[in-house]
Amino acid sequence: MDGTILDAALQALGLVFSWPYILYPVAGTLLAMLFSASPGLNSSGLMALAIPLTYAWDPLAVMLLFGAFVGGATFMGSVTAILFNIPGKAQNAVTMLDGYPMTQQGQARTAIGCAAASSALGSTFGVFLLIALIPLMRAAAVALGPPEYLMLAVWGLTTLAALVGSSLVKGLAAAGLGLSLAMIGYDPRTAELRFTFGLDYLHDGLNLVPVFLGLFALAGVIDLIASGRETLSGQSRHQDLGGSVAEGVRSVFRHFGLFLRSSLIGTVIGAIPGIGSAVAGFIAYGHASQSARDRSRFGQGDIRGVLAPEAANDAKDGGALVPTLALGIPGGTGTAVLLGALSLHGLTPGREMLTGNLVLVFVLIWSLFLSNWITSLLGLALVNPMARLSTIRTARLIPFILALAVFGALQYRGLIGDAVCAVLFGVVGYLMKRFDWPRVPLVIALALAPMFETNLHLTLRLQELGRVDFWSRPLVLLLLALTVVSLFLGPFLGRLRAFRAGRRGRAGGGRP
Amino acid sequence: MNRRPRGNIPTGSWLTLAFTLLAGAMLAATFNLSRPSAWVPQAVLSVTLGLLVWQLIAELRSQAADANRPGARRARSAVAWLGLLLVVTWLLGAAAGPAVFCLCWLHWHAGERWPPSLAIGAVLGLALWLLFSVLPGVPLYPGAMLRLPG
Numbered sequence: 159m160d161g162t163i164l165d166a167a168l169q170a171l172g173l174v175f176s177w178p179y180i181l182y183p184v185a186g187t188l189l190a191m192l193f194s195a196s197p198g199l200n201s202s203g204l205m206a207l208a209i210p211l212t213y214a215w216d217p218l219a220v221m222l223l224f225g226a227f228v229g230g231a232t233f234m235g236s237v238t239a240i241l242f243n244i245p246g247k248a249q250n251a252v253t254m255l256d257g258y259p260m261t262q263q264g265q266a267r268t269a270i271g272c273a274a275a276s277s278a279l280g281s282t283f284g285v286f287l288l289i290a291l292i293p294l295m296r297a298a299a300v301a302l303g304p305p306e307y308l309m310l311a312v313w314g315l316t317t318l319a320a321l322v323g324s325s326l327v328k329g330l331a332a333a334g335l336g337l338s339l340a341m342i343g344y345d346p347r348t349a350e351l352r353f354t355f356g357l358d359y360l361h362d363g364l365n366l367v368p369v370f371l372g373l374f375a376l377a378g379v380i381d382l383i384a385s386g387r388e389t390l391s392g393q394s395r396h397q398d399l400g401g402s403v404a405e406g407v408r409s410v411f412r413h414f415g416l417f418l419r420s421s422l423i424g425t426v427i428g429a430i431p432g433i434g435s436a437v438a439g440f441i442a443y444g445h446a447s448q449s450a451r452d453r454s455r456f457g458q459g460d461i462r463g464v465l466a467p468e469a470a471n472d473a474k475d476g477g478a479l480v481p482t483l484a485l486g487i488p489g490g491t492g493t494a495v496l497l498g499a500l501s502l503h504g505l506t507p508g509r510e511m512l513t514g515n516l517v518l519v520f521v522l523i524w525s526l527f528l529s530n531w532i533t534s535l536l537g538l539a540l541v542n543p544m545a546r547l548s549t550i551r552t553a554r555l556i557p558f559i560l561a562l563a564v565f566g567a568l569q570y571r572g573l574i575g576d577a578v579c580a581v582l583f584g585v586v587g588y589l590m591k592r593f594d595w596p597r598v599p600l601v602i603a604l605a606l607a608p609m610f611e612t613n614l615h616l617t618l619r620l621q622e623l624g625r626v627d628f629w630s631r632p633l634v635l636l637l638l639a640l641t642v643v644s645l646f647l648g649p650f651l652g653r654l655r656a657f658r659a660g661r662r663g664r665a666g667g668g669r670p
Numbered sequence: 671m672n673r674r675p676r677g678n679i680p681t682g683s684w685l686t687l688a689f690t691l692l693a694g695a696m697l698a699a700t701f702n703l704s705r706p707s708a709w710v711p712q713a714v715l716s717v718t719l720g721l722l723v724w725q726l727i728a729e730l731r732s733q734a735a736d737a738n739r740p741g742a743r744r745a746r747s748a749v750a751w752l753g754l755l756l757v758v759t760w761l762l763g764a765a766a767g768p769a770v771f772c773l774c775w776l777h778w779h780a781g782e783r784w785p786p787s788l789a790i791g792a793v794l795g796l797a798l799w800l801l802f803s804v805l806p807g808v809p810l811y812p813g814a815m816l817r818l819p820g
């Protein structure tokens with residue numbers, strides 16, 4: 159690692175721990191914990207809600223807050239999975255397999271202690287691997303030209319479309335719709351208006367902020383209302399927890415080999431756009447059960463069934479930042495919203511950020527690191543109050559989230575059209591969720607469309623002028639091959655998910 | 671397996687149909703554009719439309735009955751409340767609108783008594799005004815009927 163990178167890392171570390179900047183990751187982590195501990199709400203919705211608040215902030219504070227949102231959300235979703243058999247996020251569903259049976263056996267504290275320790279240590283593994291990869295990411299980002307960026311956009315979109323959701327056709331169609339919607343407004347090359355249908359509001363194209371707020375925050379709330387749950391956990395009374403936190407923490411060191419292997423699985427899978435942490439957790443769980451001598455306890459409250467997916471889930475956060483920061487390709491929903499927030503503050507991931515704004519990159523990484531530790535430590539301390547909080551009536555919480563989402567969309571540019579756009583996308587997002595249409599390819603296509611279209615035109619022009627030969631560039635050919643592979647990988651992972659769902663149904667009998 | 675009666679369109683297919691119509695309308699609109707502006711959207715939309723039609727046919731040919739999906743009425747009510755939020759925000763502005771919405775929701779939807787509903791609504795409006803207008807110094811959306819400070 160050269161001196162510039164080390165200097166940037168140390169400077170960023172100093173900034174993260176300086177006053178008043180330290181408040182941002184702490185507050186961000188607390189908010190992310192609160193949101194992710196509430197089934198039906200999620201950190202992507204929180205990030206979308208926070209974008210309007212940060213319009214006037216300096217980029218450093220934005221990085222600190224959003225780094226904390228990415229890192230602070232993962233562990234708390236496991237708490238609801240362990241305590242109530244309801245995962246905070248899809249990725250926490252695997253933890254239910256053994257976590258909830260442990261709660262039923264009076265071992266909730268042991269399971270939560272294990273989840274907290276493996277989450278904190280797993281994220282540390284992922285973050286340090288990410289830091290080690292930064293020199294490579296910088297070299298890659300500088301070496302890439304328009305043909306490679308074009309193929310990266312195509313590969314990122316195809317991979318996400320193929321691997322997220324249950325149907326390849328639906329995923330690809332959602333990505334196509336996202337690309338098409340992103341073309342509303344002025345053509346970047348000819349300045350001709352496209353698809354405005356006579357509406358002045360559409361001249362500048364669809365803005366990402368109201369779209370994100372609608373698709374994630376509002377759709378999540380409509381889903382929460384439609385579910386009819388009286389309280390966030392679905393239970394009206396708080397139950398006492400049994401077991402020992404210390405025993406749970408010790409179990410991570412007792413199975414340290416499994417922890418390291420699961421963290422590596424999480425980091426590698428996190429770095430591949432679209433595969434997602436749910437798959438990372440499941441593969442780690444599958445590895446844990448296959449590599450165990452005694453498999454009979456898996457699905458009935460085996461601590462290794464909590465350790466492996468939790469380590470993988472948190473290690474993947476570091477991995478997911480590799481394509482996001484190096485290439486501007488988000489690995490999932492959270493990083494897509496993060497990308498949107500960064501672009502609003504004039505920060506473009508990729509070459510520009512890794513060379514000109516390296517300190518900010520490290521600020522994001524340290525904030526992620528810090529928030530993962532805060533969330534695990536506070537999570538352990540606050541398990542009981544959190545369990546009580548989950549019995550709060552949803553009807554009291556909902557108006558605040560609705561009001562904040564619409565307010566956020568409206569305040570961005572002061573246009574009532576943005577609020578209407580957020581509500582429309584909220585309804586569309588809810589319907590997509592309900593009828594099993596993946597929202598992630600649509601959102602990521604919206605975010606990647608400018609990169610796709612600009613580099614497509616640049617590549618064609620350069621090819622025309624004889625400055626590049628598209629078909630003789632090795633990375634272009636590699637990405638083309640990966641695109642084809644991802645199209646075949648999608649149906650395979652679909653079968654894997656079906657297997658997982660069957661197994662979950664047999665083990666828990668609860669809701670997925 | 672439950673079978674769907676012949677001629678009935680599955681509920682989820684209405685969404686697929688809406689997406690298909692949207693893609694079709696956008697593709698039709700590209701024919702009014704100049705050639706340099708039209709070819710990229712035409713290429714993307716043709717593939718998208720093909721995929722959507724494929725999906726729609728697959729759903730219509732499927733014999734499986736609609737899954738029992740509770741909560742449709744509650745979802746419609748949520749959308750109606752969202753509509754109300756939009757209207758009051760447009761009329762009363764970015765701080766007073768959400769506050770009035772919160773008051774109405776808490777009283778009529780959540781069944782809270784008037785005093786706590788009023789207090790919580792007022793606190794929300796005040797918090798929005800202070801946090802998003804006074805502190806960052808950004809003017810709030812004024813609303814069609816009222817003009818609030820900020």
